[in-house]
Amino acid sequence: MPAARDDGARGARLSRQTLRQRFAAYLLHHRQMLAAGFGRLRRHPLATLMTVMVIGIALALPAGTLVLVSNAKSVSGTWQGAARISLFLKQNLSDSALQQLADRVRTYAGVASVKVITASQSLAEFQQHSGFGDTLSLLGNNPLPAVLVIRPANAYTTPLAAQQLGQELGALPQVAEVRMDIQWLRRLQAMLDILHRAVLIIALLLALAVVLIVGNTIRLEIENRRTEIEVSKLLGATDAFIRRPFLYHGAWYGLAGGVMAWMLVLFALLLMAGPVAHLASLYGSQFHLSGLGLKGSLTLLVSSIALGWLGSWVAVARHLRAIEPT
């Protein structure tokens, strides 16, 4: 039996395989399953497309909403950067005392710039804009105080820091009243935080939906390949070996769904760019919508792959044990 003996010699070599050869074979199997998983998606393009669309929509909803929320946050952030602190000063401050005070305030770390409005400037402005000019001239002396308008330095534009700066400046003896128009911004910020949180919760639910969708698709695939699983088990395949093609298959679904979601978000933003630019122009702003960005895109793709893999793991863990050769 020359052929048989020849085969026997090779069989003996099998047990002498080095660890490195085994690892190479292991890596090769991973590579093959990666390619085979993609091949399976391509073999049934219509069914695959439908599954991928469902995953894509489920992922695009939270991703797109998060993009809008972060855009809204960045808009409110720029408004906040424009926050002003007005110091209404006590009456009867001489012009030189006013300048001294302004110089002193400029030395504060949180202060970027100080604009001085003297009492007479206030009056002139009021007369010009209010239409009560004549009434004021009846009063004889100027009832309006001098004002210091302060633009906080960048590090002091957050609500909390601006508040502290305002309190600090308000403690100066010459200051009668501090006014900050940032309260509504803080409320807006709080509302956006709530919205952000709500979107995250929805995102978690939709992520669960993706896991279930992929899990169900892979369950059908497992059912279709029942014979192959049984035969492989009889030939000594480990659970990991049998699991591998399904995990790659699921990961491919995730990736394809992620790419689909990415395109849907991009498309939606393109559709909204025109109206948003129009609205911004009505406010005299240069604002334009920003998209997912590199970091957001990578996060979307990585998490979609992870969800596909997880969904397939759930299906495989539940069904593979049930398939035993009989």
Added chain:
Amino acid sequence: MIQFSEVNKRYAGGNEALAGVSFNIEHGEMVFLTGPSGAGKSTLLKLLALIERPSRGQIVVNGQNLGGIRRGQIPHYRRKVGVIFQDHKLLHDRSVFDNVALPLIIAGVAHQDIPKRVSAALELVGLAHKERALPVMLSTGEQQRVGIARAVISRPPILIADEPTGNLDPDLSFEVMQLFRRLNQVGITVLVASHDHTLIRRLGQRVLSLRAGRVVAPELQGDAHAGRA
């Protein structure tokens, strides 16, 4: 090599497939397992392939007590037992080559060694020219031989076959049995379940006979043969 001691197998539902089965198959032996349908032949082979577990008793294969093999170790045990099925259990969506190569891929054999070994195994069963064919393009006898090539490619020390000639005509059956004989001659312990008594007598190997889940004494069985012959 294969040792059964007082092995019982009772299926859920009360059907007792094997009752107190004891026997011993030596290393390098070739043994036929016979008996009518329902005698427990398939159950016995399933216990050897760890598809089923005995209800009682002990099975030792190649020095390893099967009762001590946990679920996670079953794959490694199965790689050392080549199994041949009556229905071949080939994968019909892939070529003969891929079917025969499967045990090597499962065992993680270096891929550059695989084509040579597949060719050698197919040559052994006389199908060297059918590497690229799909199983459906082959005759039943050829499919069975692909199944044999797949069972021996990882060179297991033990080969078990369940009715391997069940669907074959007498000439093809004899050919397949000759193949088992040759595999046995290169040192593989072979256990073949078959009810083809004519063929078994022609090959003249040791016979283990089962009746209603029990091993029947050889002389009794000899009488039975004498009676039929």
